[in-house]
Amino acid sequence: MNDNELLMGAKSGDRRNLSKLLSRIESGKFTFQKDSNVWALGVTGPPGVGKSTLIGKLIEQWTNAGEKVAVLAVDPSSPVSGGAILGDRLRMSNSDIGESVFVRSLATRNYPGGIIPKISDMINLFSYCGWSRIIIETVGSGQSEIGIIAFADRILLVDGPDRGDIIQAEKAGIMEMADIIVVNKSDLPRAKVTADLIIESLSLDSRDLVPVLLTSALENKGINDLVSCLDSLIPDKSRKNLRIRQILLSHWNSLAISNPRFEKIILDASDGIMSISESISSLMELLHEEAKS
Amino acid sequence: MRIVVAKVGLDGHDRGAKVISRALRNAGHEVIYTGIRKTPHEIVRIIIDEDAEALGISTLSGAHDTLIPKICEILRNEDLNDLIVFAGGIIPERDREAIYNCGVRAIFGPGTNTNSIFDFLNESIKRKESGDFVGVGENLGWHWIDE
Numbered sequence: 001m002n003d004n005e006l007l008m009g010a011k012s013g014d015r016r017n018l019s020k021l022l023s024r025i026e027s028g029k030f031t032f033q034k035d036s037n038v039w040a041l042g043v044t045g046p047p048g049v050g051k052s053t054l055i056g057k058l059i060e061q062w063t064n065a066g067e068k069v070a071v072l073a074v075d076p077s078s079p080v081s082g083g084a085i086l087g088d089r090l091r092m093s094n095s096d097i098g099e100s101v102f103v104r105s106l107a108t109r110n111y112p113g114g115i116i117p118k119i120s121d122m123i124n125l126f127s128y129c130g131w132s133r134i135i136i137e138t139v140g141s142g143q144s145e146i147g148i149i150a151f152a153d154r155i156l157l158v159d160g161p162d163r164g165d166i167i168q169a170e171k172a173g174i175m176e177m178a179d180i181i182v183v184n185k186s187d188l189p190r191a192k193v194t195a196d197l198i199i200e201s202l203s204l205d206s207r208d209l210v211p212v213l214l215t216s217a218l219e220n221k222g223i224n225d226l227v228s229c230l231d232s233l234i235p236d237k238s239r240k241n242l243r244i245r246q247i248l249l250s251h252w253n254s255l256a257i258s259n260p261r262f263e264k265i266i267l268d269a270s271d272g273i274m275s276i277s278e279s280i281s282s283l284m285e286l287l288h289e290e291a292k293s
Numbered sequence: 294m295r296i297v298v299a300k301v302g303l304d305g306h307d308r309g310a311k312v313i314s315r316a317l318r319n320a321g322h323e324v325i326y327t328g329i330r331k332t333p334h335e336i337v338r339i340i341i342d343e344d345a346e347a348l349g350i351s352t353l354s355g356a357h358d359t360l361i362p363k364i365c366e367i368l369r370n371e372d373l374n375d376l377i378v379f380a381g382g383i384i385p386e387r388d389r390e391a392i393y394n395c396g397v398r399a400i401f402g403p404g405t406n407t408n409s410i411f412d413f414l415n416e417s418i419k420r421k422e423s424g425d426f427v428g429v430g431e432n433l434g435w436h437w438i439d440e
Contacts, residue, residue, distance in 0.1 A: 016371075019344040083318035089339070090328030096335040102342055107323050 147250025374430025
């Protein structure tokens with residue numbers, strides 16, 4: 001089947017066609033930028049705070065309300081082998097049944113090109129095919145994760161009790177981008193204290209206060225409040241600027257990394273043939289050449 | 294390759310499946326692990342959504358002679374004929390012929406060296422590229438024999 005036939009099939013509800021198109025976007029053989037009324041939520045936070053389990057609960061609520069929920073679960077590729085274990089979907093209950101859920105696992109693929117520039121095409125494709133709630137899940141707060149999450153028009157940051165890791169991660173810019181912050185595992189002690197710490201840290205900022213909610217995905221507590229908060233959220237303009245900034249930065253990174261001569265520059269800098277500032281000049285030249293061609 | 298590693302039926306022992314997943318990752322594959330106690334329908338659904346090229350089924354419960362044929366049947370009904378399927382765990386010698394006849398192309402028992410699995414996958418891809426049949430719904434003939 002060609003791309004057009006796949007697209008027509010996917011739009012009329014064929015999962016396999018949709019799945020094939022996602023693969024084609026991933027491998028750079030297909031692009032999709034049709035602008036539509038996308039509803040996309042980025043979910044991120046430290047490892048082990050229960051993001052996938054919480055997403056499982058959101059899936060349940062939204063599908064019961066008649067929404068179609070698509071999830072892109074992004075996990076890191078091994079920098080050594082390039083392989084990846086993608087296990088997020090196993091923690092999302094209901095992810096493998098029902099016509100109104102579609103979960104796709106993605107590896108970051110750290111090699112040239114990577115996954116980042118392709119995320120927005122995938123989101124648009126889902127939206128075009130009638131998926132009304134699109135969730136992008138990443139772990140951590142590194143540059144590439146922020147780059148991925150920035151493609152969503154609303155961002156949910158998840159932390160665990162007694163961690164406050166996200167306050168530490170503030171320097172990476174993730175907390176500034178969050179529209180809602182959740183402390184999950186509220187069934188465990190100190191969740192409330194963590195939430196208070198986060199609120200305190202936020203109040204140092206002059207911006208409008210971001211809602212900080214407590215949930216327990218395990219005990220199904222606080223999920224209704226979270227869903228209504230997400231549904232009624234109007235994406236903030238000032239945070240949009242931050243997101244665009246991240247998108248531009250990650251595209252910029254991806255341009256550099258995907259340049260075939262990037263590795264050579266690294267080697268030269270490492271061997272002392274070029275200084276760091278010479279390497280940067282030389283990289284700028286490469287990107288300039290590429291832009292012209 | 295994108296490979297789904299699956300645990301099917303009432304079988305909660307997944308140490309083996311996890312070891313295999315890790316080994317496949319270290320060999321550069323992208324592994325989607327299903328978690329335990331999946332139904333044949335759920336497994337096929339995961340393969341569709343993840344657009345996987347291969348499926349590894351781990352079974353230790355003794356229900357392989359029911360569940361593996363069931364998975365293979367649904368795969369063929371869904372027109373996923375070119376999917377490469379292999380199995381591992383406790384599958385006695387006397388049951389293996391029937392499993393191969395469902396379109397499973399390799400069975401790995403206890404004590405298998407993970408390199409055998411990589412060799413099987415490489416051999417399958419080589420055969421696929423040369424037009425030979427290696428998929429679950431394609432003509433039978435070749436299956437892997439572990440030395």
